[in-house]
Amino acid sequence: MKKSLTDHILDCTGRIVIALILAFVLLPFVVVATASLNDSAILSFPPKSISLRWYANVFEYRDFGEGLVNSLKVAAIGAAIAVVAGAGFAYVLDRYDFAFKATLNGILMSSLVIPNFTIGLGLLILSAAAALPRSIWLVVTVHVIIVLPFVVRSVYVSLRNFEKRYEQAAESLGGTPGHVLLTITLPLLMPGLVSGALFAAILSFNEFTASLFVVNQSTQTLPVAMYNYVREYADPTLAAMSVIYVAVVAAALLVVHKIFRLEKVLNVE
Amino acid sequence: MSSEIAPPVSVDAGDPPAVKIDGVAKSFSGTVALEPVWLKIRRGEFLTLLGPSGCGKTTLLNLIAGFLEADAGELFIGDELVTQVPPHKREIGIVFQNYALFPHMNVAQNVAYGLRTRRVSRAETRQRVREALDLVKLGDFADRRPRQLSGGQQQRVALARALVIRPRVLLLDEPFSALDRNLRTAMQVELKEIQSRLGLTTVFVTHDQSEALSMSDRIAVMSRGRIRQIGSPSEIYDRPQSRFVSTFVGDANLFAADLLGRDAGAASLDVGGTRTSLATYQDECPAPGPVTLVVRPEQCALTAAGEPGTVPATVALSVYQGSYAELYLDCPAAEGGRAMLRVPASEALAAGTTVGIRLPDTGPAVFAREDEGAAA
Structure with missing residues (x-):
């Protein structure tokens, strides 16, 4: 069958539009990656001569190293807390009917609506009022609040899709509810839990706005360290940092993909 | 019409029934799924619950298994009153329509699950798993994963997993409907053979009247949450007591x-x-x-x-x-x-x-x- 001219035009236009959108998605990264190779000390585009010295600078600048360690700590602890708490809430929401179910769901989802700076500011005021030290736990708390809705959603979707016949079969075979949870439900929900934890960790690793309110010099996360750097210097160090940043997150995803098959973890299978 | 099965059912002489259903009823948020039902299932009997979808047959099966709690009535397995007993203490074997084999376990682990929960020793578990797999002619498949098996093989694993615990009652929830026609007939013959060899009390749920006629000792024809008629396949086919039964069966x-x-x-x-x-x-x-x-x-x-x-x-x-x-x-x-x-x-x-x-x-x-x- 021969395509009509209109079909051809639509087909070509479609391809161009898709190409443009993809180009736009990648554009910021391409610009930053190119700028990071600029030899001169000014953030400019396109670069005049090529150098890797800003990458060296990233590793020499102490705040970045400390920020990275803080960020990894916060992401790991925050994701772990969020996935345990989120899975618990998701399980309750999926399996039980109770009076304030809608309210609970609303509260759990509320941080999607409340801006991150409000959450950061709120916790800042609260910690000041309670005379709490601005420790790393304050940062972790803020991050857990922010990522919890994503974890709850992710696990909730896995639970909704969960074939309850597996549990029934296990029960009929003599498995007590606790035993069935440990040997059947949890192992089969693992992809959902891992995806929840992964999203939580990435969101936390990227979080800036709320963190800015609650960190101090010793607890500042990598994004905050980067922000503080750009306020003082305008050289391409930050561009180099960004490239490393993307590389690290991509590497983490790759590892997860190798272990769990990413499609399954992200529930897009 | 006396199509309804009312409390004074014919009394079985001799053995106590394997399952006794005494006025069990179930509604879901106001909608009646099962009117009060009285039914005695004899020891070693192959009883089929036959009816169109929504007739209450699956609800009754889930009540026997304990996945649902009855609104009214009492349920006995053997002499034991099990109305309030949770499923894991009922000692019932189930084969589901989609088999529900645990995808993260291999065939042997699937079959061994019910023995692990009973804390059977390792040596005995190995022995009984092998026997169960031999029974369903899958002795060489112990290390396979469920998804590596055909539909018929998966069903055999599900059957072995249900039988290995030596259940008091075997429940079959439309187990053949996912199989193609030739395989279905072969599996029906095989299942019937195993069932009568082991003398297993079996409750079989289906909407397929020819399946019901060929496999059952007795058929309970259901519609709209009621048992319309109970009898041997020939009684149901030759002497239907209502227009519904006569048109649904045959x-x-x-x-x-x-x-x-x-x-x-x-x-x-x-x-x-x-x-x-x-x-x-x-x-x-x-x-x-x-x-x-x-x-x-x-x-x-x-x-x-x-x-x-x-x-x-x-x-x-x-x-x-x-x-x-x-x-x-x-x-x-x-x-x-x-x-x-x-x-x-x-x-x-x-x-x-x-x-x-x-x-x-x-x-x-x-x-x-x-x-x-x-x-x-």
């Missing part, structure tokens, strides 16, 4: 008739102008007036058109089925204007041929016309 020709009277078991009828008198098996017969006459295709005979005492019809379509042909007839006296007869393939008639349908002297049943509403 093929039936329905004629709109007038019941003129009944005398010594013989009913005189006017079937679309044709006077006939036939003996029914029914103890109770509807009052004289409009009735539905139910006749199996094989009870009818084909005659030349215009023979006295026959119901006139015209061949509309002849469907070749190999050893026989199905003749679909336009018949004004039939409900819906359609009747169907089977004839040897060599005697198939061309569309347009006018014929007569000779009704049998004995065998069919008449039901009051209002019973029609009870169908579905």
Whole structure:
């Protein structure tokens, strides 16, 4: 069958539009990656001569190293807390009917609506009022609040899709509810839990706005360290940092993909 | 009509029943899924719950398994009252429609699951898993994952997993519906063989009447949350007690008739102008007036058109089925204007041929016309 001219035009236009959108998605990264190779000390585009010295600078600048360690700590602890708490809430929401179910769901989802700076500011005021030290736990708390809705959603979707016949079969075979949870439900929900934890960790690793309110010099996360750097210097160090940043997150995803098959973890299978 | 199964069921002599269902009922948020049901399942019996979707058969199965809690009534397995007993203490084996094999375990681990929960020793577990897999002819598949198996093999694993715990009752929830036709027949034979060899009390849920007829010791035909009739396959097929049962199980020709009277078991009828008198098996017969006459295709005979005492019809379509042909007839006296007869393939008639349908002297049943509403 021969395509009509209109079909051809639509087909070509479609391809161009898709190409443009993809180009736009990648554009910021391409610009930053190119700028990071600029030899001169000014953030400019396109670069005049090529150098890797800003990458060296990233590793020499102490705040970045400390920020990275803080960020990894916060992401790991925050994701772990969020996935345990989120899975618990998701399980309750999926399996039980109770009076304030809608309210609970609303509260759990509320941080999607409340801006991150409000959450950061709120916790800042609260910690000041309670005379709490601005420790790393304050940062972790803020991050857990922010990522919890994503974890709850992710696990909730896995639970909704969960074939309850597996549990029934296990029960009929003599498995007590606790035993069935440990040997059947949890192992089969693992992809959902891992995806929840992964999203939580990435969101936390990227979080800036709320963190800015609650960190101090010793607890500042990598994004905050980067922000503080750009306020003082305008050289391409930050561009180099960004490239490393993307590389690290991509590497983490790759590892997860190798272990769990990413499609399954992200529930897009 | 006495189509309802009421409390005073026939008392089984001898052995106590393997399962006793005593007025068990279930509703879901106000919608009745199962009216109160009384039913005794004998030891070693293969009992089928047969009915269209939504008739309550799966609800009853889930109640026996303990996945649902009864609103009313009591349930006994053997002598034990299990109404409040959770599923994991009921010692029941189940095979689901989709088998529900644990995807993260291999075949042997699946089969061993019920032994692990019972803390059976390792050596005995290994022994019993091997026996169970041999029983279903899957001895060489112990290390495979469920997704590496065909549908028939998965079903055998599910069966082995249910049997290895030596259940008091085996529940089968439409286990054959995912299999293609040839495999289905083979699995039915195999399952029936295993079931009778082990003397397993089995409750089988299906909507497939031919499956029910071929496998069961007894069939409980259900619709709208009630058991309409319980009996052996031949009782259900040959002596249906309601229009619903007669049409749901097997093929039936329905004629709109007038019941003129009944005398010594013989009913005189006017079937679309044709006077006939036939003996029914029914103890109770509807009052004289409009009735539905139910006749199996094989009870009818084909005659030349215009023979006295026959119901006139015209061949509309002849469907070749190999050893026989199905003749679909336009018949004004039939409900819906359609009747169907089977004839040897060599005697198939061309569309347009006018014929007569000779009704049998004995065998069919008449039901009051209002019973029609009870169908579905």
